[in-house]
Amino acid sequence: MDAVEQLAAAVRAGDRRALARAVTLVESTRADHREEAARLIELLAPAAGGSFRIGISGVPGAGKSTFIEAFGLHLISRGRRVAVLSVDPSSPASGGSILGDKTRMAELGRRPEAFIRPSPSGGTLGGVARRTREALLVCEAAGFDVVLVETVGVGQSETAVAGMTDLFLLLLVPGGGDELQGIKRGIVELADLVLVNKADGDLAEAAGRAVEAYRAALTLLRPRTTGWEVPVAACSSVTGAGIAAAWETMERYRATLLASGALQARRSEQAGDWLWQETAETLLERLREHPGVRERLPELERAVRDGALPPTVGARRLLADFLATPDTAAPAPSPAGRLNHVAIAVPDLEAARAAFARLPGARVSEPLALPEHGVTVVFVALPNTKIELVTPLGERSPLRSFLEKNPGGGIHHLSLEVADVRTAATALTAQGARVLGDGEPRRGAHGTPVLFLHPKDFAGTLVELEEAN
Numbered sequence: 001m002d003a004v005e006q007l008a009a010a011v012r013a014g015d016r017r018a019l020a021r022a023v024t025l026v027e028s029t030r031a032d033h034r035e036e037a038a039r040l041i042e043l044l045a046p047a048a049g050g051s052f053r054i055g056i057s058g059v060p061g062a063g064k065s066t067f068i069e070a071f072g073l074h075l076i077s078r079g080r081r082v083a084v085l086s087v088d089p090s091s092p093a094s095g096g097s098i099l100g101d102k103t104r105m106a107e108l109g110r111r112p113e114a115f116i117r118p119s120p121s122g123g124t125l126g127g128v129a130r131r132t133r134e135a136l137l138v139c140e141a142a143g144f145d146v147v148l149v150e151t152v153g154v155g156q157s158e159t160a161v162a163g164m165t166d167l168f169l170l171l172l173v174p175g176g177g178d179e180l181q182g183i184k185r186g187i188v189e190l191a192d193l194v195l196v197n198k199a200d201g202d203l204a205e206a207a208g209r210a211v212e213a214y215r216a217a218l219t220l221l222r223p224r225t226t227g228w229e230v231p232v233a234a235c236s237s238v239t240g241a242g243i244a245a246a247w248e249t250m251e252r253y254r255a256t257l258l259a260s261g262a263l264q265a266r267r268s269e270q271a272g273d274w275l276w277q278e279t280a281e282t283l284l285e286r287l288r289e290h291p292g293v294r295e296r297l298p299e300l301e302r303a304v305r306d307g308a309l310p311p312t313v314g315a316r317r318l319l320a321d322f323l324a325t326p327d328t329a330a331p332a333p334s335p336a337g338r339l340n341h342v343a344i345a346v347p348d349l350e351a352a353r354a355a356f357a358r359l360p361g362a363r364v365s366e367p368l369a370l371p372e373h374g375v376t377v378v379f380v381a382l383p384n385t386k387i388e389l390v391t392p393l394g395e396r397s398p399l400r401s402f403l404e405k406n407p408g409g410g411i412h413h414l415s416l417e418v419a420d421v422r423t424a425a426t427a428l429t430a431q432g433a434r435v436l437g438d439g440e441p442r443r444g445a446h447g448t449p450v451l452f453l454h455p456k457d458f459a460g461t462l463v464e465l466e467e468a469n
Helices: 003-012 017-025 031-047 066-076 133-142 185-190 201-218 243-260 262-289 289-304 311-324 349-356 399-407 421-430
Strands: 052-058 080-086 114-120 147-148 167-172 193-196 232-234 339-345 368-370 376-383 386-392 411-419 449-453 463-468
Touching: 003 031, 003 133, 003 289, 017 031, 017 114, 031 133, 052 289, 052 311, 066 080, 066 147, 066 243, 080 133, 114 289, 133 147, 147 339, 167 185, 167 243, 193 201, 193 243, 193 262, 193 289, 201 232, 232 243, 243 463, 262 289, 262 311, 289 311, 339 399, 349 376, 386 399, 399 411, 411 421, 421 449, 421 463
Parallel strands: 052 147, 052 167, 080 114, 080 147, 167 193, 193 232, 339 386, 411 463
Antiparallel strands: 339 411, 368 376, 376 386, 449 463
C-alpha cells in the first residue's frame, strides 16, 4: 500500500490528522501534489456522497461564523458530525486567509464531532475556493453527516456555492428599511432558505419587519426547486432562537428532494458542471505554463495594451501557438528505453533454471541472492533479450504474496532501461504513473539503480526502471 492509499484508508477510518493532511493535499497547487490529489479523490469517491451539503452566504455583518457555531453545536446535540469549510478572502501579500474563521468558532472547534477548515479564496470568484468541491468529498468520506460551506460574503458572483451543495441558505440581518438593497436578485433567486439573523434585543422588532419584507419580495421570484416555497424566518445566534426550527426546515427540504428524485438529479448536474469547470481551469493553467505561449505572451500583451492589436486577435494567436506546438499537438515521447528483461516469478528456481536452459541459444547464470530485495535470481541470456527467474528469499519476501495468488509462477515485471532513473520517474509521474515505495532508487540485480512503477498504471503489470550501465 503506497502513501496515498494509506492516507485514503486513514481518512475513511475517521483519522482527523489524516483528514487535515488530505484537505491540504487537494488544495495544493504543486504539480506532483495535483497528481496525488486526483488519486486520493478517486480512492475516496466511493465513500463520499452521504452527507447533507449546505451552502451558507450572507451580507457583510450577518454573523455567518457566529450562526455556524450555534447551528453546528445544535447539530452535534442531535447526534450529527459536522464539517465546516470556511472560505476567507485571500491576503494579497501571503495568499492566506485574512479573517481566520476558525478563531471565531472556538467552542465548535473544540468538539471532536466537528472539523473546521478555513481556506483562502485564492482570488477565485463565486465565494468559494478552487478546491472546495474536493475538500467537501474528503469530509464526506471521513464520515461527516453535514458539511457546511461558508462563502466569503454576498456579491454579484457569489453563487458558486449553490452549484455544489444540496441547500443554499442566505443569511441576512435586519436593517433600516432598505434590506433588499443590500443583496443582489441573482443570489436571492438561488436561495432555498432565508434566515434573518440577530433577531434579539433591540433588533428583534426590526428582524420581524425584515422577515415580512423578504417574504413579500420572494413572492415575485420563482424558487429554484419545484414544489418548494422558500421559507423566510428569524433567528438569533446569541440566544439560539430559531436555530432548531431552521434545522427542521432543512430536514424537511432534504426529504422533499429525496422523495421527488430531485436531489440525485441536482448532484448529477453539479457533477457535470464540475467536469467542465475543471477542464476549463486546467486548460487555462496549461496554456499559461506552455513554453511557446510564455515566450510570445509579453509581446502580445504589450501590443494589446498599446492598442496595436485587438484582444480577440491576440487571444487567437496565443491559442494557435498552444495548439500548433509539437509538444502539445502530440504525446510526449516516453522517457523509458528498450526492454532489458522480463522477470518471471517461480516457486522452484532449480526446476525453472533447467527448463529455460533448453531454449535455443540460452545461457543460464548461477543463482544470485539479493537480500535487500528479498529474492534470489537467475538470468537467462537470449540472443535479443534476457529473462530473469526470481524466487522468494526469506519469510518477508514481497514475492510470497504473488506466488500465493499464482502458485505455478508467472510474469512478475518488465524491466525497461533508462538513462537516469530519477529523471525517468519524474517524467512518468508527471504523466500519471505512480512510483512504489519512498521514491528512492535501490541497487538492482545488475548493480544499477532501479525503481518500480505501480502495476495499476500499466494494465496490471509491474514495471521496473533500470538505469543503463
